[in-house]
Every structure is written in structure tokens, then in C-alpha cells.
Amino acid sequence: MGTSALLLLILSALTVQGARATDILGLRLPAEPVLTPNTVCLTLSGLSRHQLAMCRRQPYVAASAVQGVQIAIHECQHQLRHHRWNCSTLENKNKLPYSSPVLTRGYRESAFSYALAAAGVVHAVASACSLGKLQVCGCDERLKGDxxxxxxxxxxxxxxxxxxxxxxxxxxxxxxxFPEAAPGQWEWGGCSHDLDFAARFSQDFLDSHETNRDIHSIAHLHNNRVGRKVLLDQKRRKCKCHGPSGSCQLKTCWQVSPDFRSVGDTLREKFQSALFLPLHNGHGGIGGLRVPRDTQLVYFERSPTFCEQEDDIGSPGTRGRLCERTEQGFAGCSSMCCGRGHNVVREMRVERCNCKFHWCCYVVCQECRRTEWLSVCK
The missing domain is CATH 4.10.910 (30s ribosomal protein s13; domain 2)
Structure with missing residues (x-):
């Protein structure tokens, strides 16, 4: 059961009191689920003791964090869709993805996944706060103005x-x-995302999973920080003009979390330029290198080829994967198929498309059908 199914399982276990169903993409779904520690925390497996305690204290925030991890997994699948390892194994179990073999290692792909998940939690929690879904947070009080x-x-x-x-x-x-606002002149208004609260929760919830002080924990904690920093550095201001016919006699602005695709794009660039940290001994030391300060992803194990199915390292292999006959890069058949060759087949494909993340805690996708000629790895 994948993480998407897990979120639907959480949803199905919820008690909805006096809520009317909402028709979303043809599905009858509860409009406002009522969460309890049991419906969230006991449904999730793989939580540390500290995470379980946090979940019981704040089940709504924990549910938003789970959705943030799911958003990150989908973004990971988009960003690495042309790579041999495409994040598909992160959805294989009905629990958080940290027990996935790739996330227990020190690969470049591990670093990317950790950073995306940390950013995803900040994004989801901040958005839920601004929507008024969480009692413990709301709009950023410091950015409300007079x-x-x-x-x-x-x-x-x-x-x-x-x-x-x-x-x-x-x-x-x-x-x-009423004089029109001068260029660049604006006032705080609206509901700014409380990104500081969301970042603190992300740090407390995810970093607490790393209980050791070995190279694994050092690298994972560092990559978590990189993910959060990328999102916070890209926070943006949205503005609204007040006045007739599109004029701007008064301009109010509020701060929001960035579009998550731009976060994924930035982290993919950091994935490509990630810094390898060689170990100088078997005790988790970092040989002669100082870990950079929240600017580069780091990894300490060379990635396998991911050509063949190897469950112990989280490699599903590339047999049956689609490839591009005319490309020479990662998506090209020569690279993707690892020299095994490919077949060309005509196929009607049914794909998930137009996916929407709904609070809390499910993903709804449409099905798109199309017929085409495909190149498939042998």
C-alpha cells in the first residue's frame, strides 16, 4: 500500500460530525474530517517515540506534515522521472518513507529525498495554518501591519x-x-503564512527521527536544513490592489510559501551538484572536509547503477521503464535500459493526471487515457 493509499486510509477512519460530503472530481468525500490522535497517530507506522508524542499532542499538525511528505514524494517523482531511480519505491509501504532502503543509505538520491520532505512539511503546515485548519497557528502576527x-x-x-x-x-x-499608491509602496494585509512555525515543526518532527550522531544522522540533518532553507529563501509576496477598474489606490500584500515546483527545481540543481563526503574511518568521521553551511546537499555513499532490481538497496530496476529513442541523456534508451536494448510497442496508457492535494489528508487524481508508440526497456 502506497503513501497515497495510507492517506486515504486515514481519511476513511475519521469521524465526521455534522459535515456534508463534498463532490470533488466525482468522488464523494467528507468536507471537514475530525482528527483524533487515534485516527492519525495509530494509523501511521514508523514514527519515533518523539514523533508519536508530537502526533498525539497535535494530530492536525501531524496530519498536515504527512501530507507535506506526500507532496514531496510526488515532486520527487516529477524531478527524477527521467532517472533510473525515480522515487517510486518511496510509496511502497503504508508508513512514512524513511524505512525505504534508499533513505537508510547515504546516496545522492537519499540527500535529495530528505531535503524535499523537509521542505514539503514546511509548505503543507504553513498552508494549513493560513487556511485556519490548525488551532495552534494561523497567520503570521508579525506581518499583519496596523x-x-x-x-x-x-x-x-x-x-x-x-x-x-x-x-x-x-x-x-x-x-x-485618495492618492494612488506609489510604485513599490504597499502595506501588510491579508493572511501571511507562518513559515517560522512551520519550519520549527518540520525541524522538531523530522530531525527527531535522527537519534544517532553517526555520519548517517549528520548528513540527513544537514540535508533537512538545506530543504527548509531553500523553501524559506523562496518565500514570496502576493499583493492585491484596492480601487476601481483595476486602479491601485491602496495595495496590500502578504507573505506566502513559494510554489513547490520552484522548490523542487532548486533542489534538483543542488542534487546534481551535491558534495561527496568521504569517510576517513569506520566511525562516521568526515575526512578532511567541513560540511558546508546549508547551501549544498551532501552524500557519503556512491549510488548504485539502479539498473537491476535489488530490493535490499531500494532499486526496482529499469526493465519495463519507458525511454526516449532520440535522446542521449538520462531518459535516452541507451542510458535508461543499461545496454539491454528496448522494444517499441503501441499502447493505450492510463495515467494519473491533474492531481490535487486536499486537506486533510488525501490526493485526488483524474485518469487520462492516450494511445501512443512507446519505447520500453528490455
Whole structure:
């Protein structure tokens, strides 16, 4: 059972009190699930003692964190879709992916997965906070500005607009008394994502899984930090103009988590330039190298070829994988098929598409069908 199925299993175990079902993509799903420690924490396996305690104290936040890990897995599958290892093994068990063989090793792929998961938890928790789904957090109070002054300005602008309509004048003329915001001038308004809370929860929840001080834990903790930092560095400001006909007499802005695809793109670049840390002895030391400060992913084991199925290292192999006959890179048949050759077949494919992540805690996808000629690794 994959992680997507696990999230649906959590959902099916929830008690919905007085909630009306919502029709999402043809599926009848509960609108507002009521979470308890039992419906979340006892359904998940693979939690450390500290994670289980956190989950019992804050089941709604933990459920958002689980969804963040799922978002990260889907992004991992997108970013490495042309690689021999494409993150598919991270969804194989009905628990968090950290028991996956690849995530227990020190490969370059391990580093990428850890960083993505840490960023995914920040993204999902911050989004849930801003939607009002979590009692322990909400909007970032530091970025609210003077709310009373803002409301007075908005009311004054609205009053001018009403006066113009009452006297039959163009609305644009009535707001001349309200000066248009100068370029670059804006005020805090709306609900800013509480990224600091989300980052702290991500750190506390995921880093607590690393209980040892060996090279594995050092590298995994470092890559978690890289993932969180990439997301926080890409936080962005969304703005709204207030005024008639698209004018901008008043501009309010709020801070949001970045689009997760851009986070994945940045981490893929870091995956490609990750730093190898050689061990100088068998006790987890790092030979002569200082771990970089939250800017580079690090790994300490050379990746296998991932050509053949080897369950002990998390390699599903590439037999049956699609490849591109005309490409020379990772997706090309020569590389993807590891020299075994490929077959060309005509096939009607049914794929998951237009996937949507819904709080909490499920993914709904449509099915897309298409017929095409495919190159398949022998």
C-alpha cells in the first residue's frame, strides 16, 4: 500500500460530525474530517517515540506534515522521472518513507529525498495554518501591519466610491482624493503564512527521527536544513490592489510559501551538484572536509547503477521503464535500459493526471487515457 493509499486510509477512519460530503472530481468525500490522535497517530507506522508524542499532542499538525511528505514524494517523482531511480519505491509501504532502503543509505538520491520532505512539511503546515485548519497557528502576527488603520483606509475608499455612484459620477474621479499608491509602496494585509512555525515543526518532527550522531544522522540533518532553507529563501509576496477598474489606490500584500515546483527545481540543481563526503574511518568521521553551511546537499555513499532490481538497496530496476529513442541523456534508451536494448510497442496508457492535494489528508487524481508508440526497456 502506497503513501497515497495510507492517506486515504486515514481519511476513511475519521469521524465526521455534522459535515456534508463534498463532490470533488466525482468522488464523494467528507468536507471537514475530525482528527483524533487515534485516527492519525495509530494509523501511521514508523514514527519515533518523539514523533508519536508530537502526533498525539497535535494530530492536525501531524496530519498536515504527512501530507507535506506526500507532496514531496510526488515532486520527487516529477524531478527524477527521467532517472533510473525515480522515487517510486518511496510509496511502497503504508508508513512514512524513511524505512525505504534508499533513505537508510547515504546516496545522492537519499540527500535529495530528505531535503524535499523537509521542505514539503514546511509548505503543507504553513498552508494549513493560513487556511485556519490548525488551532495552534494561523497567520503570521508579525506581518499583519496596523489592521485598524488599514480598515479605516479601505472604508474611506469604499465611501468615496459609493458617493461617486450616488451622484452619478465616474468612480475613478471620486477616488482622486485618495492618492494612488506609489510604485513599490504597499502595506501588510491579508493572511501571511507562518513559515517560522512551520519550519520549527518540520525541524522538531523530522530531525527527531535522527537519534544517532553517526555520519548517517549528520548528513540527513544537514540535508533537512538545506530543504527548509531553500523553501524559506523562496518565500514570496502576493499583493492585491484596492480601487476601481483595476486602479491601485491602496495595495496590500502578504507573505506566502513559494510554489513547490520552484522548490523542487532548486533542489534538483543542488542534487546534481551535491558534495561527496568521504569517510576517513569506520566511525562516521568526515575526512578532511567541513560540511558546508546549508547551501549544498551532501552524500557519503556512491549510488548504485539502479539498473537491476535489488530490493535490499531500494532499486526496482529499469526493465519495463519507458525511454526516449532520440535522446542521449538520462531518459535516452541507451542510458535508461543499461545496454539491454528496448522494444517499441503501441499502447493505450492510463495515467494519473491533474492531481490535487486536499486537506486533510488525501490526493485526488483524474485518469487520462492516450494511445501512443512507446519505447520500453528490455
Amino acid at each position: 489592521e485598524e488603520a488599514l480598515q479605516r483606509k479601505l472604508q474611506h475608499l469604499h465611501k468615496l466610491q459609493l458617493q461617486a455612484l450616488h451622484h452619478g459620477k465616474p468612480v475613478g474621479n471620486a477616488v482622486l482624493a
